Amino acid sequence: xxxxxxxxxxxxxxxxxxxxxxxxxxxxxxxxxxxxxxxxxxxxxxxxxxxxxxxxxxxxxxxxxxxxxxxxxxxxxxxxxxxxxxxxxxxxxxxxxxxxxxxxxxxxxxxxxxxxxxxxxxxxxxxxxxxxxxxxxxxxxxxxxxxxxxxxxxxxxxxxxxxxxxxxxxxxxxxxxxxxxxxxxxxxxxxxxxxxxxxxxxxxxxxxxxxxxxxxxxxxxxxxxxxxxxxxxxxxxxxxxxxxxxxxxxxxxxxxxxxxxxxxxxxxxxxxxxxxxxxxxxxx
Numbered sequence: 001x002x003x004x005x006x007x008x009x010x011x012x013x014x015x016x017x018x019x020x021x022x023x024x025x026x027x028x029x030x031x032x033x034x035x036x037x038x039x040x041x042x043x044x045x046x047x048x049x050x051x052x053x054x055x056x057x058x059x060x061x062x063x064x065x066x067x068x069x070x071x072x073x074x075x076x077x078x079x080x081x082x083x084x085x086x087x088x089x090x091x092x093x094x095x096x097x098x099x100x101x102x103x104x105x106x107x108x109x110x111x112x113x114x115x116x117x118x119x120x121x122x123x124x125x126x127x128x129x130x131x132x133x134x135x136x137x138x139x140x141x142x143x144x145x146x147x148x149x150x151x152x153x154x155x156x157x158x159x160x161x162x163x164x165x166x167x168x169x170x171x172x173x174x175x176x177x178x179x180x181x182x183x184x185x186x187x188x189x190x191x192x193x194x195x196x197x198x199x200x201x202x203x204x205x206x207x208x209x210x211x212x213x214x215x216x217x218x219x220x221x222x223x224x225x226x227x228x229x230x231x232x233x234x235x236x237x238x239x240x241x242x243x244x245x246x247x248x249x250x251x252x253x254x255x256x257x258x259x260x261x262x263x264x265x266x267x268x269x270x271x272x273x274x275x276x277x278x279x280x281x282x283x284x
Contacts, residue, residue, distance in 0.1 A: 005036055005044065007051050009226040010194050015051070017041055017224070024118055028110035035118045041224065043119055045086060047111070053086055055121050057223050061188075062088035062122070063260040064220045064268070065232055069151045069184045070096060071250040071265060072239050076150035077101070080178070082138035084155030085111035087123035094125040095255055102131045103149075105142075109135040139171050145178035152179060154187035167200070169207040172235075176211045182238040189217060192275045193227035201231060206282035208235050216241050217279060218268035231275070242266050 006016040017038050024035040034046040042055030053061065066089055070076060078101045081089050085106035093102050104126070106112055112133065115123040126133070134141060138156075152175050156167070175185050187208070190201040209215045212235035222230045234241045247262045271279075 005038075005046065005051075007046075007049065010196070013194075013226075015224065015226075017044065017054075019044070024114060026110065026114070028108050030108045033110060033114050035114065043121075045115070045119060051224055053088065053119075053122065054224050055119070058086075058088055058122060059258045060220060060222050061225075061230075062092050063257050064218075065089055065153055065155060065186055065188060066092035067250075067255075067257065067260040068218065068232070068234060068241065068265055068268070069153065069186045071247070071262065072234075072236075072241055072245050073150055073182070073184050074246065074249070078149050079103070079151045079153065080105065080145075080149045081153045081155055082142070083107075084153070085109075086115045086119055087112070087126045089153055089155045090128070090131055091122060091125040094128045094130065096253070099130060102128070103134065104131060105134045105136060105138045107135070107137050139168070139174075142171065142174040142178055145174070147180055148178050150180055150183055152183070152185045154185065156188060167204050167207070169210055172208050172211045176237070179237060183236065184239060185212070185233075185235045187233045187235075189231035189233040191226050191230050192278055193229045197226055198278055202278055202282045205233065205279055208233055209283055212236060214238070214240060215283075216269055217271065217275070218265075219271060219275070220268065234269075242269055 003019050004016050005019050006014050008014050019036040019038045021037050023037055026033050031048045036044040038044055044054045045052045079093055079099060081104045090102055090104055093099055189204055191197040192201055214236040216234045217231050220230050221228055250262060
């Protein structure tokens with residue numbers, strides 16, 4: 001008998017991955033958590049039926065949500081990650097020796113516990129001494145913070161369920177307040193391809209534009225995400241994500257990555273016409 005994991009992307013499109021076995025299934029206070037083993041994609045994490053990551057392609061997501069801001073900001077010392085309980089974003093941040101503190105705010109402690117047990121490739125740096133984990137709602141956490149961080153990375157789930165509050169105008173405004181005067185926020189920005197995802201993307205972009213003077217979008221290809229065409233948001237009080245960036249400073253760090261490089265960074269902000277049109281519709 002064959003076992004398949006299937007995720008519905010639209011009423012007419014689904015993604016199916018053949019799995020060898022289900023190695024964990026549990027229900028936390030907030031959501032159902034499933035871990036599968038597959039031949040093609042390795043271990044897979046699924047939350048409430050939605051694929052969050054696979055071992056085969058998670059490096060694309062985590063490198064691009066992390067290293068763009070780290071390349072642009074000239075001297076980041078303190079970084080906040082909201083969401084990201086699988087640990088992949090934290091893993092990428094710990095590659096920078098000059099980062100002094102990484103705060104992780106994850107609403108669901110069981111996601112962290114399950115990741116530590118079953119997803120060693122992403123969770124291996126969650127015990128780094130620079131990392132402090134706060135198990136609470138990111139929306140409530142950020143309300144209490146003022147002028148604290150150089151970079152905020154919003155590594156959220158989709159805009160429903162536990163992650164819904166992380167796509168509101170209030171949340172983005174509070175992120176602005178929590179950043180230093182030259183702070184940067186990066187967020188996962190949904191997909192522009194299918195209509196429902198595109199509408200969620202437009203709502204998020206409109207709300208970020210209301211809070212930040214610089215708000216740009218960049219793209220990435222993630223094979224297991226809906227349509228494979230995914231976006232991230234880059235918002236800053238001061239820095240443009242491409243103009244004036246000291247590319248050589250980042251290259252001299254000598255980081256060995258599988259996806260991100262500075263040429264790709266610059267090119268990722270060149271968007272297809274249909275995406276530019278979607279953004280222009282809400283930027284005004």
